[in-house]
Amino acid sequence: MTKKQLIMEKSIELFASQGFDATSVQQITEHCGISKGAFYLSFKSKDELILALIDHFMMETVSSIDYLVINANDKDKLLYDFYYLCFDSVNQHSESALIFIKEQTHHLNDELISKMHYYNQLIEKSILSIIEYVYDDTVQYTKYDLVYCIQGFIKTYMELFFFYNLPADFDTLCKSLVEKTNVLARHTTIPFLSQNLIEMIKQPLNTGIAKEQIIQMIEQDIDEIEESIEKESLILLKEELERPALSRALIKGLLENIRHQVQCKTTFYVLKSYFNFE
Amino acid sequence: MTKKQLIMEKSIELFASQGFDATSVQQITEHCGISKGAFYLSFKSKDELILALIDHFMMETVSSIDYLVINANDKDKLLYDFYYLCFDSVNQHSESALIFIKEQTHHLNDELISKMHYYNQLIEKSILSIIEYVYDDTVQYTKYDLVYCIQGFIKTYMELFFFYNLPADFDTLCKSLVEKTNVLARHTTIPFLSQNLIEMIKQPLNTGIAKEQIIQMIEQDIDEIEESIEKESLILLKEELERPALSRALIKGLLENIRHQVQCKTTFYVLKSYFNFE
């Protein structure tokens, strides 16, 4: 584990229990067992750490959802799986999730707020494709409202688990939410969010991840994965990033090779976005 | 306007645009055009200001909702009116509302977090009575879920208005939400939140408002209201607070006198809670 990863993991614990502002760099370094100077060897500033944490957690979440959608083959199950993934992943990474529930709209600076917008839009895009896949054209006019209702369900019930330590019967919860979603999809007729409104809201998705970061992600995957077609594909994709040479068809093919690889789902998602596929 | 009110109003603007921690007492006093010392004549600490702001805004909101429920006479309209009230009041007090969206779960201290829980429960209670009034026994098993769904709707669409400056067609939005609520009430069969779970969550509602604060609220109402039965009732209620003497029947009667008085709705609500009526 690199020092960077250590700092990220340890700082999450502190941020979650105290909040950003209330946690000093001193506390973080003590909690890591390193010196203050070592911190600034890994991160230029405290803000950079925060941005890195957001990137890490949100990419993890977004790519998990994307993986679910891409590999879906059961319309009835997809929505359930999606809900379950949301609650389960947040439950497992409860500390890091807690940060983002706490500091959702806390804009330390413009960079942070635009980052959150960026990831929010990615998630909305995923939910929309779930809806379109599950309900086809039957929700043509109400699908955008449906996206926001689903987000509302998740947000509200999520808070319940955070505020009070409820016994986590995610199965019942998700079945209940799937039913609610189905009911809304089937019976609502009055939309609020029209295509026009959505277009107004949409902003250019330009806050992507830097090429160097992607390369680092690939390298980490390469280290963890065993000798295989997938590993070879990753190596080739990394070379492509460093020195573009291959045709789009070849790149697409390499991506397809790691498409179903769970360990690489985040890398796959990032690469897909980077090369503008889909 | 007292100095206290001035500070509260001006500080809201700063808190809304920067957050609590990022706003210094220095900034607040400069923005008010007063000195740092003058601040500490009105408030013991920065935290006390924050608590006062929360009390003010939440009591305003809760009592508005309560006023709506108490004076309701049209089942079909109540839900619409409720949604409209939420969006409209938040829209009007957008700056103060923004604080609570931002710092929802930001616990500077335990007092703040328990205060937020307290007000959350009051709102949930109001929503529950709306549901019970509108849908009778037809939602016996799903009514608690309905409460959380309604909260989810409000929260999610509210953020939409904050993040992006949407043209505020509250009428369409509320009609759309009423339909969604009706659909859920009519068709959902799988509850997640049972009576038992709700009981587990419930906490004693003991974070009320101090007697001195109530007296101050009454005094302010007395100043603003013209000579009338209502004013006389307020004066008598104030005396009752200072020196308890009247029977419960008499107090209840005095409260009834100001029940429909819009200007006093917060005071009415607080007094009702104080004297344990309803």
Place this chain on the structure above:
DNA sequence: TATAATAATGACTAATCGGTCACGTGTCAA
């Protein structure tokens, strides 16, 4: 083993914070 390169340290700085307090300033009644 000797030397160069890199990683890590923690005392230090400058700035900012919430909060205090000795000191005006203006307004009364006596």
Place this chain on the structure above:
DNA sequence: TTGACACGTGACCGATTAGTCATTATTATA
């Protein structure tokens, strides 16, 4: 005119902060 009093002031305090940098420890290389 005087003195009592409340209101208001801003320089000041100790504590804490993010961030720096001269110094030391460790590792790699020759």
